[in-house]
Amino acid sequence: MDDRIREMRRRQATLARRNVYKPTPEVSSYFSSLKPEEKIKFVSSARSRNAKILAKRRLKNRIFTALGVAVISAAALLALIPIFFTFLNSFMSSAEITSNYGVIFQSLPGDSNGAAEFLSRRPQLQLIPQQVSVEQYSKLLFMTPSYLFRYWNSILLTVPIVAGQLIVASMASYSFMRYRRKRREVLFFSYVILMLMPFQVTLVPNYLISDKLNILDSYLSIILPGVFSTFSVFLLTKYMRRIPSAYIEAARIDGAGEWQIFTRIVLPNCKNAVFAMAILLFIDYWNMVEQPLIMLSSEEKRPLSVFLAQVNMDEIGMAFAACALYMVPPLLIFLRGEDYLVEGVSQAGVK
Amino acid sequence: MTQKQKRHKSLSRTGARIREWGVSTGFLLPSFAGVILFFFFPFAMLIRMSFQKSATNSSFAGLDNYTNVLTNEAFITASRNTAVLSAVAVPAGVLLSLLLALILNSKIPGRSIFRSILLTPMMVPVASIVLIWQVFFSFNGMLNGWLGELFNVDRIDWMKDEMGQIVLILLFLWKNLGLNIILFLSALNSIPQEIIESSVMDGAGAIRRFFSIRLFYLGPTIFFVAIMSLINSFKIFREEYLLTGDYPYDKLYTLQHFMNNKFTHLDYSQLSTGAVVMCIAMVVIVGILFFAESRLDSGTEE
Numbered sequence: 264m265d266d267r268i269r270e271m272r273r274r275q276a277t278l279a280r281r282n283v284y285k286p287t288p289e290v291s292s293y294f295s296s297l298k299p300e301e302k303i304k305f306v307s308s309a310r311s312r313n314a315k316i317l318a319k320r321r322l323k324n325r326i327f328t329a330l331g332v333a334v335i336s337a338a339a340l341l342a343l344i345p346i347f348f349t350f351l352n353s354f355m356s357s358a359e360i361t362s363n364y365g366v367i368f369q370s371l372p373g374d375s376n377g378a379a380e381f382l383s384r385r386p387q388l389q390l391i392p393q394q395v396s397v398e399q400y401s402k403l404l405f406m407t408p409s410y411l412f413r414y415w416n417s418i419l420l421t422v423p424i425v426a427g428q429l430i431v432a433s434m435a436s437y438s439f440m441r442y443r444r445k446r447r448e449v450l451f452f453s454y455v456i457l458m459l460m461p462f463q464v465t466l467v468p469n470y471l472i473s474d475k476l477n478i479l480d481s482y483l484s485i486i487l488p489g490v491f492s493t494f495s496v497f498l499l500t501k502y503m504r505r506i507p508s509a510y511i512e513a514a515r516i517d518g519a520g521e522w523q524i525f526t527r528i529v530l531p532n533c534k535n536a537v538f539a540m541a542i543l544l545f546i547d548y549w550n551m552v553e554q555p556l557i558m559l560s561s562e563e564k565r566p567l568s569v570f571l572a573q574v575n576m577d578e579i580g581m582a583f584a585a586c587a588l589y590m591v592p593p594l595l596i597f598l599r600g601e602d603y604l605v606e607g608v609s610q611a612g613v614k
Numbered sequence: 615m616t617q618k619q620k621r622h623k624s625l626s627r628t629g630a631r632i633r634e635w636g637v638s639t640g641f642l643l644p645s646f647a648g649v650i651l652f653f654f655f656p657f658a659m660l661i662r663m664s665f666q667k668s669a670t671n672s673s674f675a676g677l678d679n680y681t682n683v684l685t686n687e688a689f690i691t692a693s694r695n696t697a698v699l700s701a702v703a704v705p706a707g708v709l710l711s712l713l714l715a716l717i718l719n720s721k722i723p724g725r726s727i728f729r730s731i732l733l734t735p736m737m738v739p740v741a742s743i744v745l746i747w748q749v750f751f752s753f754n755g756m757l758n759g760w761l762g763e764l765f766n767v768d769r770i771d772w773m774k775d776e777m778g779q780i781v782l783i784l785l786f787l788w789k790n791l792g793l794n795i796i797l798f799l800s801a802l803n804s805i806p807q808e809i810i811e812s813s814v815m816d817g818a819g820a821i822r823r824f825f826s827i828r829l830f831y832l833g834p835t836i837f838f839v840a841i842m843s844l845i846n847s848f849k850i851f852r853e854e855y856l857l858t859g860d861y862p863y864d865k866l867y868t869l870q871h872f873m874n875n876k877f878t879h880l881d882y883s884q885l886s887t888g889a890v891v892m893c894i895a896m897v898v899i900v901g902i903l904f905f906a907e908s909r910l911d912s913g914t915e916e
Contacts, residue, residue: 327720332723343731349746462848464896468653470877487652587742
């Protein structure tokens with residue numbers, strides 16, 4: 264069938280080249296010129312050809328999807344294993360944990376430069392406890408106050424920083440949104456630069472000023488620089504600048520003062536960004552290691568993040584429980600605020 | 615409009631401007647005062663200190679401190695290690711998360727669940743990671759056991775080996791991919807669908823589509839992700855410190871270790887000079903990134 268059309272077209276092209284005009288045969292006229300049985304053949308062949316192409320494409324798509332799912336699931340598995348591992352192991356009895364992982368912690372060298380001992384026994388990875396017990400938790404909660412104190416330290420440090428920084432930074436961002444003159448933009452840029460500075464740089468000035476103010480070794484030396492850190496100003500400003508200025512104009516015409524515009528119009532409109540920042544800040548400060556190491560010289564003031572790493576051999580069981588408990592607040596916040604996080608952060612990278 | 619009215623209007627405009635300035639400055643004040651007190655002012659002190667002979671002897675030392683720091687063996691090692699770590703981790707993070715975001719952006723069942731799962735590592739506290747880490751990566755840990763069983767390899771002491779850096783980079787990727795993926799996903803979503811569709815009609819394949827269309831829209835996001843990854847790559851110190859302490863294996867000695875040890879020795883002049891040098895390096899790096907981004911931007915628009 265095809266060949267016939269092709270031949271006709273070819274002939275026609277040759278004729279055209281010779282400047283002999285002959286009208287192109289329409290497909291419909293070609294089709295109507297066919298005998299009935301030829302018609303059926305023509306239609307069915309076209310149909311099967313289409314079906315073949317479609318099937319091929321579908322197969323290709325399916326293979327790609329399968330590959331994608333495989334890659335993503337592998338990544339997801341890797342992401343989840345540590346969490347499940349910690350939680351499941353925290354329900355083992357201490358005897359079980361020692362028999363499983365004792366080898367590892369026995370062989371850890373005393374100082375960080377010493378080589379680990381070679382032990383012929385291998386640790387056993389167990390995800391599901393042979394016997395579920397809450398021994399670790401009860402020991403942790405009722406018998407060893409040091410963990411609980413450190414936990415409380417972590418809370419004492421993290422919550423004021425997150426709350427304080429959000430208040431200070433959202434006010435600053437409002438200012439950066441409302442007033443955009445050259446000098447202010449320069450200041451904004453210096454805020455951004457400050458945000459990009461790693462702890463290695465900012466800790467030194469923080470230390471110096473804390474020394475001057477005589478607040479070293481107290482929580483203020485960590486909380487105050489945390490509150491005034493410019494980390495969240497960038498994102499909040501970026502988010503606020505997307506609020507249509509008509510909202511603010513309308514509010515002003517209705518007689519709202521600046522403070523009212525800020526709390527009633529601007530803040531509710533960038534709720535996502537504020538929550539996203541709260542989550543990011545919470546994780547960041549919940550995990551802080553650098554600041555307590557440098558600012559807090561007394562051990563008992565340090566938060567759990569530093570303390571947990573210094574578990575000794577006979578406490579590994581409890582360490583699992585402590586780790587699990589330590590993971591709970593961020594995970595809860597995450598479960599609650601994931602949508603805010605996604606919404607709020609996602610605006611940052613888009614123009 | 616009479617002259618008087620005009621003048622009145624312009625006056626009221628300047629009045630509004632002044633009011634605007636006053637109000638916005640009021641809002642900025644708490645933050646500004648704090649930043650000045652805790653960052654800018656001490657940083658100025660720092661710069662001064664970096665030119666002094668020592669914390670007690672305030673005579674001018676010229677560039678002595680700088681030459682001291684820049685020729686200091688430990689500082690050179692530390693900055694080399696930090697630079698290598700970031701130089702590998704940041705591009706790897708950007709590429710991998712872009713790849714995963716592209717996969718997630720195609721029609722895959724359970725996208726939002728996967729997205730949430732990939733975000734969770736971010737929430738796992740450092741201290742918890744360290745415990746798990748020791749179970750898997752210590753000398754007598756799981757990984758060595760498995761490797762020995764499967765391939766009959768000798769045990770590797772991961773944190774005291776050339777491999778240590780790779781392990782740290784993997785840890786960094788594990789933690790940070792989720793956030794990058796979110797950023798990329800939202801950028802991919804913001805690409806106008808019509809453009810993609812019309813390119814499909816014109817017969818562009820998936821690869822062509824990516825390089826000619828998506829990459830153009832992803833430009834700012836790639837820049838942002840790169841900067842965020844750069845900041846986060848400095849935070850890998852946390853895990854490292856908790857795992858290996860003050861003086862780790864040579865290849866793992868980073869700038870933060872250097873700083874910490876200077877803090878414990880209260881070596882102010884080295885400390886301040888090191889911080890100033892790092893600050894300059896950061897400004898240069900970020901400046902280059904900004905420059906590259908603006909060039910890329912203007913290049914594609916024309």
